[in-house]
Amino acid sequence: MKTSQIEGKKSGISQPTAIPEVAAGMAAECGARALLYRLLSAVFVEEASAEFLSAMRTPEMLEQLAEVGIGFDADFTAAPLAELVDTLAVEYASLFAASGGFPPVESVRLYGRYRHEPNFEVMQTYQRLGFVLQPGRHEVFADQLGVELMFIAELLERQAEALAKGDLIASRKLEKEIKRFWSRHLGRWVRGYARLIERAAMHSFYREMARFLRGFAEEEIAALGLHIEDADGARLEVPKAEVQEAADPQKPGCTSDAAPPGRQGIRRLQDLRLPSVPD
């Protein structure tokens, strides 16, 4: 299966100088974060494959997600795999790939149209850092959510590699790049967009993964020490009517929506340790 759209060229960063235990801890964290980025990238970059969904439905994974407040409905947990693949492919098309949906594309979210400034800016960033965008199962824009997340995953993996070698300079450079990318791109649209998808999704898989994305984005922004305004057009405040409805205890998996956006129910990043996900 081809899901990885970003291919890295050899990083030229080197010069190891570090205290090995600290660096190893940092490297592990980078690795863990990279996995989360990869996971989220796989959710949004294209339709979920049977392999990916199987991995997502392992008891271990469900348990870990439940621990951070992510709870899927039976439409995800109980559906036969083949049927689930199909249902989610339709949901994916409705939400992200067909006319009338919500393209997960930064240019659309921030400029209302495809192929605008963010598309070229991220393309340049990818190039500058030695990446080229390859088509996966389908062609995607450079500023597609899944690709932007994948890019950070790549950087984090490089950072982990640098740290493993004790190269703190390279690691700092990469961290700067990540911060810059969040400030200029992901941070500007991904929280509002995730909130929109939470409301728009018909299937609990996309609803919950959008919640996860939102919480994760907020945590990352906080962890990176950034203050970024969410410029996405989706409403920042959930209207009262929806809060009441979402807070309905009869509706599993939605309870945390009643809380102010982004905090309650989402645990801090370092609490999350997810098994690796096939890409």
Place this chain on the structure above:
Amino acid sequence: MMEMTKLNRRTFLKVSAATGAAAAVAPRLLKAMELELAGKDVSPVSGVQRKAVPITCHFCNIQDGAIAYLENDRVVKLEGNPEHVSTRGRLCPKGNSGMWYSYDPDRILYPLKRVGKRGEGKWKRITWDEALTEVAAKLDEALKEDPNTIVLKYGRNRTGGVLDRFMQTLGSDSIINHTSVCESSKKVGMEPAWGPDIETPDFANTKYVLNFGSNVLEASYFHNPLSQRVAEGRVDNHMKIVTFDVRLSNTAGFSDEWIPVHPGTDGAVALAIGHVILREDLQDSEFINTWTNVTVDELKEHYKQFTPEWAEKISGVPAATIERIAIEFATTKPATIFTYRGPAKHLYGSYNEKACMMLPVMTGNIERRGGYCLPRGMSWPQPKPEPPKPAKHAYMNKHHHPLYPLASHGVSHLLPFHIADGTMKVNVYFTYQDNPVYTNPGARAVWGKVLSDETLVPFFVSMSSHMGEETALADIILPDCPYLERWEPESMPNSLWPWLGIRQPVHKSLGESRENRILMRDIIWKLDPDGSRGMRKYWEFKDGEDYMRHHFDNIPGLKEAGGLDFLKKHGVWPIYGKLDPRTGKIVDKTGREIRAEYGLYKKELSEEEMAGAIIDENGLITKNGKAIGIQRNGKNYVGFATPNRLINVRVDEWAKYGFNPMPTFKRIPWHETMREDEMILTTFKLNVHKQSRSAAVKWLAEIAHSNPAWINTETAKKIGVKTGDLVRVESKVGYLVTKAYVTEGIHPKAIAIPTAFGHWEYGRLATLKLKEKKPEWSHGQEDPDFNNVWWDDKGVHPNDIIPAIADPIGGSQAWFDTVVKVTKAGPNDKYGDVVADWDRHVEAFKEGLRYAYTGDLHRKMHPEMAHWKGPEEAGHESEGSHL
């Protein structure tokens, strides 16, 4: 040192009064770059010159020369190509907005497969390979049964022959166009008369224009190049323009006189003008006797019946006005007329068109500077080899319908009735740049019903870049490219200078969209991967550019200039001169405006051309069995492109089918029996929209997004409505509820509703579904741009309540003949209600067939053709509708 006087702001400003002259002669080294007319553009932010790619605009079908300016590989601006002889550097507002097709967030970027019910809006994204495999399998099945069960209907086809190649490769004759909802009766009114299907009025050099039902400044064919020339004629040449129209369009408003006519009666007015000209002996006898197939005496005799008093009774135009205008027109030289498409879109539109056309003919204003000129165009060869024509005729196609044998451009709008009655069996239905579910008479009540029915249309493939009302019903959508991402050959007679042009992709197509010729090639390659089925050999080209090379690299003149490479650089060939930024005209090296060539029919045949030619007793020159010219006064001319090389005032072919071969007029029978409280519904276009595909374009939707119905003040008073009130408009097939716009600018018996509004598909902007909040997740866009949408009125579409009726000669839809009752809306009527009924549409369709040459009302409508023996005279085979 001298100390400067203390100056306050007032004193400073006083000083400025004296500086005018000095400032005027001060050197000016800076100039706003956008004022340059050199096909260049710069970014206002970076100052960097933008990449310029010459293209041919295809927002609408005028085909203006344009330049796409790119920054960062993205189109940031579209402008007119200053090297283009017709466009002369100017685009209309639509042309300036064309990039929004490419970047529209509702654009279809991937092959989609329907998963819910037809039209439910549930899709699955599939790969191209999956899509092509499925389409090829369905085609295979259909081919086994009958290739003609593969139907392709197109709306706008500028592929330069690709669609025909595709259908011929499959061996199917079922290729259907859209021309009958457009201008087919204009074409059929003109072609047998003088050859081509359109005219080029020389507005810039004329002194007098009779404009019959055309809104040339805003919406008619060639409106961008022609409106430039209308303005020049008016300003530089002091021409007079008289407009006959039921509505005070912007062209009528610009005219010296607006003469409101009773809907559908322009033809009678034109005949009466002809009557006065002939009665007063103001005709150009020499031209008539030399260049037409009738004599002046025959014409005078025939026109005696069309008196101004007769026309006044029918049209409401005072006889005295007709007399005055006739004399003005005949005595002012040069003069021309223009029709688009008012006269042609009626039950007998072809008669009306011909009646109008006779005016420049009888006054000898043909092919003269300032007159009514032949269209100029260029053609290109097709890549070889070409597939043969299909072996078997389909029941109907783009040139043929058995009940409308003179309708040489087809009667496409009757297709759903023939699918429903089984005369057109469909296994696979393709659609390309078409949207009849919105644009055709009956709209969703007719086309929507048939295309939703899987028993009638078992497999439906839409090749489209946008989710129009029709595409929303498809089983498979193959994402086509918008015009800025396509290769296409072009030529359009939109001025007096012929040209060839191209459309070329300004950048890589977005997502996975493929331009049509590639997409069709891929279907054929899937069907015939190794060439063993004999299909692949017609599709052996690498890409769109390769295909264009076959068209353009060997055209004499262009070849020497560089062939396709020249077109890639300039967008158009030839380059006739340079655009003078002062006058906006094309000038030669000496600075003089270039001159068109006139009198094309009087071009003499060369000795070489005459070698081996035969001249018959009428002067017709034939060579190898083909008419090549006509001898007149001892000279061998090329003449007109008709079989007898003359203008045929009398069209004998029409008589064969019981139609009057001479200029005539027929009242619409159901207009004669209209009740006092009934009116005639007409539709029109605004300058910022085209029929169906523009409502999703942001800049344009903001300018015009709703369409209240124009009602005359007097009429409005009678029914008790004022501007903004809701009215119920009811025809025999349904009703709608819309808002009234009360104005003096419309005939009291007409109600006019602009089209391009009231979409129920075509994306977020066209439908405003976010504002409706139902259901919020689908179409519930919340992109930031949508916050700028300050309007919540998307208008009401009228086509559902317009029945499908065809001109028995030209096959055109009688768009402007629908009788409606307009009343103040009742308590249960809601704005936007549209209710129409399939059964009633079928009844109306059957009623329309009674006017066809095989129908029982045909003879009744033509008492003057009592000698006609009936359909047997034309060798009629009984093929009909079984509905």
